Amino acid sequence: MNELIEELLRFLTRNPNLGLLMSALLTSSAVVCVAWAVVLQLQRRSARARNLVWRITMLMLLVVGVWRLTSEAAPPVAVVEWRVTMQEPPMNVAPIVLPERPVLILPEKSWSQRGLKWLESWGVRLWLGMAGALLLWKLARAFVGLVWLRKHSEPAPWLIERQAEKAGAPSTMRCRLAQRLQSPMLTGWRRPVIWLPKESAGWDEKRLDVVLHHELAHFQRSDVFWKWLAQCAVCLWWWQPLAWLAQRRLRFETEQAADDVAVLASGDTREYVRTLVEIAAGIPGRLRPTAGVTMFGGESIQQRVRELLKVNQWRGRIGIGAMSLIAVVAVILAVLAATKVEFKPKAPLYQSEAKLVAGSPLSGAVINWLAQQADYYGTIIETIESAEMKRRALERVRALNPNLKDKDVEIHAAQVKGSTMFGVQAVSTDGKYAKIFLDALLDEFVAFRQSVREQAVGKVVQKFVQETKSKRTVMEEKNAKLVEFQKSNNVLMLTNANNKGSLLLDTLNTQLQENQMTTADLELALRSIPAAVTNNQVNIGDAHPVTQTERDYIKTQSEVRRVENELKYLLETHKPDDPLVIEGKEKVAKERFLLNALVEPITEEMSTRAETAKRRIVVLQKMIADRQKEVLESGAKIAEYEKLKSEAELGRKDFENLGEQVTQIRQSLEDHSGNDFVAIQERARPATEVLQSGLIPVWRLWKSELKPAVEETPVKPGTTQKKEPVKAAS
Secondary structure, eight states, X not given: OHHHHHHHHXXXXXXXXXXXXXXXHXXXXXXXXXXXXXXXXXXXXXXXXXXXXXHHHHHHHHHHHHHHHTTTTSOOSEEEEEEEEOOOOOSOOOOOOOOSSOOOOOOOOOHHHXXXXXXXXXXXXXXXXXXXXXXXXXXXXXXXXXXXXXXXXEEOOHHHHHHHHHHTOOXXXXXXXXXXXXXXXXXXXXXXXXXXXXXXXXXXXXXXXXXXXXXXXXXXXXXXXXXXXXXXXXXXXXXXXXXXXXXXHHHHHHHHHHHHHHHHHHOOHHHHHHHHHHHHHTOOSOOOOOSSEESSSSSXXXXXXXXXXXXXXXXXXXXXXXXXXXXXXXHHHHHXXXXXXXXXXXXXXXXXXXXXXXXXXXXXXXXXXXXXXXXXXXXXXXXXXSHHHHHHHHHHHHHHOTTSOOOOEEEEEEEOTTSSEEEEEEEESOHHHHHHHHHHHHHHHHHHHHHHHHHHHHHHHHHHHHHHHHHHHHHHHHHHHHHHHHHHSOHHHXXXXXXXXXXXXXXXXXXXXXXXXXXXXXXXXXXXXXXXXXXXXXOOOTTSOOOHHHHHHHHHHHHHHHHHHXXXXXXXXXXXXXHHHHHHHHHHHHHHHHHHHHHHHHHHHHHHHHHHHHHHHHHHHHHHHHHHHHHHHHHHHHHHHHHHHHHHHHHHHHHHHHHHHHHHHHHHHHHHHHHSOEEEEXXXXXXXXXXXXXXXXXXXXXXXXXXXXXXXXXXXXXXXXXXXXXXXXX
16 A cells, blocks of 8 residues: 555656646645534534535635646645655666667557646646636526616516615615516615515515515625635636535525524514425525525525524624634635645665674673763764764765765664664765765774873873872972971971970969958958957958967957856846956946957958959959060961971872872773774675665655756657765755
């Protein structure tokens, strides 16, 4: 089946006029089929919506026909293109053995071959000739019919004219009664005329109102114009059955839409149907209108009655949803009308194959080894197919083969599954050129990989040299800073001074704490001396020496306790007015006076000692601050020395480790050069033809094609013509 279709496509490619007819047939069929599918979706909508779809369809058919026949003046917007490979005649033909006596034998062509050849030469002319003749015949028939009607008709009575005005007829519309006219009819769109049968003079008002509303609906919807547009379309597409079918559906939907308008105007569907059936009963058969739009003559009256009796909420209107769908369909039909189907020959393609083998520089110890290996092989494929490799290969081909014409070559590379081999293909319209180009591409790719490896080694060595210089410079700078510091600072003296300063600082801190405690004890004793004297609880710190006043205070306090105890005894053994009791009381008072007198000198002494301790604290704090500053300065210098010393040591170790890096770099380069290699396993094979299928068309925007400047001259019999290779369009 595919071979049969491809043979048909080759036949249409060889015969452009028949291809034009096939293109027109396919495009027009697509337009009608799309419209039919949309009409099926609008079955539950109004006849007005379906009529609009068929109107757009007839308009698009007319556009398609005119556009196809005038493609040179008005090129299409888009193209659906079938490209098929034309079968070339075999080059190696066995020599023909001529008979002794020359005999001229011509193959007899079959009637089908002669017919197709005639159709190729005269098909388009036949199309246009028949279309023009059919259109002229229809126009002549309509003109003769109108002349006959005017000759055998008379103006309608004023009652009918008044009835037409009441129905909404414009002032330019006239009504006439014609003889032998079986169906009411509307003609003209600038000066419309309603033609009524002679018998309509005796119709009642209801029947006349129905007929007038129906014909006025045709006038309001411009059905006469669309009828003649459809006539032009079917005359142009006289050989397309779907065009006649579309005109038939348009005529039926036109009458149905006019019926809907008349029903909405009268308001009584059953009365309208009854009147329609009564008028149709007097018509002997199906009419074939020529000049205008008749009330009858399309589909059968039974189908119109069934449509009228259906309950349809969309009667007489389209609706937003249906209008949106029709707008989309209009765009689709416009795209189809602007699209041309073309059959063009496809140049044979030849393919040459070669094989590469490549090693991976990665090892199994690398994390995500499989993913990195896939990336590495993907990079090889991208490099082979890159434009840079094609450019280098083209320059190599031009240098080695200056007589060859440049051809467009497609390069495809793929890894053989489960191996490190790569298949490389070169596809071109010239087999010899494809093989030469592929060999040049392989050589350029191997040279490119070699240059990449050399650049990588050079970068590693250069980086190592730069790193060596940098580390040596750093080591020398660190050593210079260390020597300069040692010259300006005695490290041993700094260390001893720092140690002594730390010990002295500890001693000063201890003295400061002792004086602070002494001051706190004295301040507490100053606040508690009166209470201690009263309660006999004087508390003076052990760290301070006891003064003579304090000893007297303690001795007097003991004497007060002794005298008070004697007084208590006398009070228990003697009467209160006893001289001994009175004498004891005097002793107690005396001793207490002496005790209170000692409190003031004790307070003065403690205050003096507290002030002395505070002054010592200030002096100690200043000494501690000075010592801390000295210790911090010496410590900072020692820390700076240690830092310079450690940095110099690290610089020396880094410089010494460069020797180990040399060994590692050498080993890495050896491993990389051993694994990262690319070699040609198989050179380009002789090119073979690629089997191509032209069954799938390609849609693209139209663009003009440059015509050759020099036309081909006919070749005389017995002579051969040399074919020059043509550069394929890139």
